[in-house]
Amino acid sequence: MTDPLNHSYYAATAHERRPQRDIEGDLECDVAVIGGGFTGLSAALACAERGFSVILIEAEHVGFGASGRNGGQLIPGLRWTASEIEEEFGREHADALFDLCWRDNRVKARIAKHGIDCDLKAGHLEAAWAPKDFDAMRREADYLVNRFDYPTETVAKGDMGGHIASPIYHGGVHDPQGGHFHPLNYAIGLAKAAEAAGVRIWEGEPVRRIAQFSDWSNELFTERTIAGARYVIDATDSWIGQLEPDLGRYTVPIMNYNIATEPLANGDELLPSDAAVADSRFVLNYFRLSADKRLIFGGGERYSQVPPRDIAAFVQPFMAEVFPQIADARIDYGWGGAVAVTMNRLPHIGRRGNTFFAHGFSGHGALVTTLAGELIAEAMAGTAERFDILANLPSQPFPGGKWLRRPLATLGLLWYALRDRLG
Numbered sequence: 001m002t003d004p005l006n007h008s009y010y011a012a013t014a015h016e017r018r019p020q021r022d023i024e025g026d027l028e029c030d031v032a033v034i035g036g037g038f039t040g041l042s043a044a045l046a047c048a049e050r051g052f053s054v055i056l057i058e059a060e061h062v063g064f065g066a067s068g069r070n071g072g073q074l075i076p077g078l079r080w081t082a083s084e085i086e087e088e089f090g091r092e093h094a095d096a097l098f099d100l101c102w103r104d105n106r107v108k109a110r111i112a113k114h115g116i117d118c119d120l121k122a123g124h125l126e127a128a129w130a131p132k133d134f135d136a137m138r139r140e141a142d143y144l145v146n147r148f149d150y151p152t153e154t155v156a157k158g159d160m161g162g163h164i165a166s167p168i169y170h171g172g173v174h175d176p177q178g179g180h181f182h183p184l185n186y187a188i189g190l191a192k193a194a195e196a197a198g199v200r201i202w203e204g205e206p207v208r209r210i211a212q213f214s215d216w217s218n219e220l221f222t223e224r225t226i227a228g229a230r231y232v233i234d235a236t237d238s239w240i241g242q243l244e245p246d247l248g249r250y251t252v253p254i255m256n257y258n259i260a261t262e263p264l265a266n267g268d269e270l271l272p273s274d275a276a277v278a279d280s281r282f283v284l285n286y287f288r289l290s291a292d293k294r295l296i297f298g299g300g301e302r303y304s305q306v307p308p309r310d311i312a313a314f315v316q317p318f319m320a321e322v323f324p325q326i327a328d329a330r331i332d333y334g335w336g337g338a339v340a341v342t343m344n345r346l347p348h349i350g351r352r353g354n355t356f357f358a359h360g361f362s363g364h365g366a367l368v369t370t371l372a373g374e375l376i377a378e379a380m381a382g383t384a385e386r387f388d389i390l391a392n393l394p395s396q397p398f399p400g401g402k403w404l405r406r407p408l409a410t411l412g413l414l415w416y417a418l419r420d421r422l423g
């Protein structure tokens, strides 16, 4: 299928990998993974490393979903701040979550282990849109260092020029443990590592239905065949509701768009420390330099599933507001994808019988999805303590049933976006 949303810089600079349109041999396996994004690929690789026989079935191609289209920003943690987590869940759960989601950078570990070539760079800057946002960031930075001995650099408004050539921000916090990468090349690297570990990847083959039997076996029905598996991992994220409507009630897909400029002679001047930047608006601007010095910029959200007719024209004004000095730069690519968002912005991770799932990373999944996949494999192999730390996060379905869920969620999001604009 050609995808009008996939005119991306990433697709244009993807490393070669021949998609597997057929798989050979027995379709019985220990683990069937549905979805070839970061979650599914990471889970498949980790399961194979633990000795399970694994088939991964992907409707389109590896990295087709959010994993091959995102802003490439590796932001330690979850969508909640660490202090919000401690306040809500208590000291013990906060400690455990912090160790997993802030300290344990599994993306970096995978890149190092498999030599994945994906333009990994260190450094992430959170930039304050309003003075009150900077006050909150400063407090959080103090909390992180005092409570967890996790150092970040608080950057006063007057010093922001060391990171970003834009006058509109009121300060920020730089986290050297964060960073950015080429997400599609990371997904392709994970797929190659998974195949080398014995995973059979089958692309262009949507799973239409899962049947679970009382003896804990499962059958996955595709257009062409039926695969049998003891365990299933549903890693379909934004599409999860199509396979498992009950789980689909926990997320709403929100469309988000990115552009990439032409390579910029002044790229290093725009972002002198080469950090990825995300600002504190509710509908945030996020941007970074690619390896060839393009500005990759994400901004503006649309609550309709219908993409803007001209993605570049939709996103460019957000970029020009941050960087007026490149308002005339040529835009070479514009693309978009669906961000699966949960009610409380925490991922929805769990297990139903012998089906594991992890979805709804709410725009904060580039780093934590690799971890989630590995924890699923760990739980499957019999040690569920670390998996349970994420699976025990609270979750609730969006209200409104099949037809009203999306309009109601949209109303809520529009309210926050409006509050943002009013300051």
Ligand SMILES: Cc1cc2nc3c(=O)[nH]c(=O)nc-3n(C[C@H](O)[C@H](O)[C@H](O)COP(=O)(O)OP(=O)(O)OC[C@H]3O[C@@H](n4cnc5c(N)ncnc54)[C@H](O)[C@@H]3O)c2cc1C
Residues within 6 Å of the ligand: 034, 035, 036, 037, 038, 039, 040, 057, 058, 059, 060, 061, 062, 063, 064, 065, 066, 067, 068, 069, 070, 071, 072, 073, 074, 075, 205, 206, 207, 208, 235, 236, 237, 238, 239, 240, 243, 256, 257, 258, 286, 298, 336, 337, 338, 339, 358, 359, 361, 362, 363, 364, 365, 366, 367, 369
């Ligand atoms: C535009 C955009 C920008 C983003 N920017 C960032 C960012 O900068 N930093 C960050 O941390 N997060 C970001 N995110 C979020 C992040 O990309 C996601 O959280 C993450 O990639 C989710 O990975 P996943 O593997 O769970 O899902 P996906 O990557 O969406 O993978 C799901 C896969 O399942 C396949 N599939 C679906 N249904 C079926 C079926 N029935 N049978 C077989 N296969 C199926 C799909 O084709 C797809 O390949 C962004 C997301 C978007 C869309």
